[in-house]
Amino acid sequence: MSDSPVLPAEVSQTLRTIVDEAGITQNTGLVERLLATGIGLGTDQAGKLDLKIASAALTEMRAAFALFAPFEQIPKATVFGSARTKPTDAAYQQTKRIAAELAGRGWMVVTGAGPGIMQAAAEGAGPDLSLGVSIRLPFEEKPNSSIANGRNVAMKYFFTRKLMLVKESSGFVYVPGGFGTLDELFELLTLQQTGKSEPTPIILLDEPGGHFWTGLRDFVNDHLLRAGVISPDDFGRVVLTDSVSEAADKITGFWRNYDSLRWVGDRLVLRLHTEPTDAEVEELNQRFGSMLTRGTIHKRGPLRHEVDDGDRLGLPRLVCRFDPFQVGSIYQLIGAINALPSASAIPETPPDAASGDLK
Structure with a gap:
């Protein structure tokens, strides 16, 4: 079974019409997918308890998202x-x-x-x-x-x-x-x-x-x-x-110099507030090079997928192929980045959005 249920073409068109008539203009594909999933639960003949759990969970999450949104x-x-x-x-x-x-x-x-x-x-x-x-x-x-x-x-x-x-x-x-x-x-x-x-x-x-x-x-x-x-x-x-x-x-x-990270394929992208010097990057390679699958930690601009998403494009970056089986060590790498001399003069910069986002 696919993540998104396959519905008859006329049903999918009806869902698109509903989204349009509701005045929804952002993330319409995801909204349609939510509706399609609800229809899919019905066509699966899910039990009443299963439907109650799914409905209540979605209702609660909507209320929670609304609570946090202003902040x-x-x-x-x-x-x-x-x-x-x-x-x-x-x-x-x-x-x-x-x-x-x-x-x-x-x-x-x-x-x-x-x-x-x-x-x-x-x-x-x-x-x-x-x-x-x-x-x-x-x-x-x-x-x-x-x-x-x-x-x-x-x-x-x-x-x-x-x-x-x-x-x-x-x-x-x-x-x-x-x-x-x-x-x-x-x-x-x-x-x-x-x-x-x-x-x-x-x-x-x-x-x-x-x-x-x-x-x-x-x-x-x-x-x-x-x-x-x-x-x-x-x-x-x-x-x-x-x-x-x-x-x-x-x-x-923790947020002094580090801003956020993103995986693009097998590449780890670390977005920072201040760009480290070449000597500091070399120091990071000496300390953490053994945790890479290949290549080095290096400075570069946004990757194509980041550009496509408009994802924090103005920030400097460090990119590497970090061993996913040593993901716990990323915390130590972030600590080392925050402790670099180039970051010592900048004020603590609170994150500008939730950073605990689940993937």
């Missing part, structure tokens, strides 16, 4: 953590501090809109810089009081909620939590490990003097890495700290 140009960080954390707990106060610090740097904070750490993050950022994606649960029915009216969308399904908590953000902070927090962390690590999500800063923030996350690090090193089921760099992209200032610096500093 597209504002960088966002998602904060995860336990709903059971009390306001008197040190982790709660630490979360308020990191959220306030990020808000002070012009970032919005996204949370699951529930109690505990989610409430703390919303309080720290303030209602004007907080967005919520809540889940309908018997014990968590309404968004917390720190989420302003109209700044929350409620989800029935965890998978749609998880998508929106990741898709729109350019940085992630994990405060000690339970199954849900760990589930979100490992899903994001999996997305980045497999190249389904672009590299972003991931911070495991403990309370001052705490050791919650060191236990997870030890488990990863002593069991997962030793068993050979992950690569050494897969967890190396994660920053463990109990310092709010370090956490905020790692998130905002």
Whole structure:
């Protein structure tokens, strides 16, 4: 079965007419494909439950897209953590501090809109810089009081909620939590490990003097890495700290010179804010040349596919054939690019759009 159902010509024409009469002028092919998929579910004779799941998921995603759309140009960080954390707990106060610090740097904070750490993050950022994606649960029915009216969308399904908590953000902070927090962390690590999500800063923030996350690090090193089921760099992209200032610096500093990346065939394209010198590119080749399948890291203009898409054409680029099996090391390459002397004089440049886009 193809990704897009094959419909009779007259049905396809009717869908095009519907799109046209609705006044839709952008991305019409994708809108027609959505409609065709709905028709395809009907012709497949999908069961009622399957149809309810598909319909509810699409409805929820539409509502979430509408919530985030007005804030597209504002960088966002998602904060995860336990709903059971009390306001008197040190982790709660630490979360308020990191959220306030990020808000002070012009970032919005996204949370699951529930109690505990989610409430703390919303309080720290303030209602004007907080967005919520809540889940309908018997014990968590309404968004917390720190989420302003109209700044929350409620989800029935965890998978749609998880998508929106990741898709729109350019940085992630994990405060000690339970199954849900760990589930979100490992899903994001999996997305980045497999190249389904672009590299972003991931911070495991403990309370001052705490050791919650060191236990997870030890488990990863002593069991997962030793068993050979992950690569050494897969967890190396994660920053463990109990310092709010370090956490905020790692998130905002990640975007100092690095802007975005794109794969064009087997070529990795890194878009930057400042062009490195020839000597700096040579230094990058010396450090990361072993991670290429062939050729070198080199400067060049936009590739043809980027030109066709009008994709950040004014930015300088580094292009290479990076080994896809070492995709975790791209995080280290980005760190090295941000640390180059040519980038040291430029201010931290917040991303101008969501960088966690899923492929």
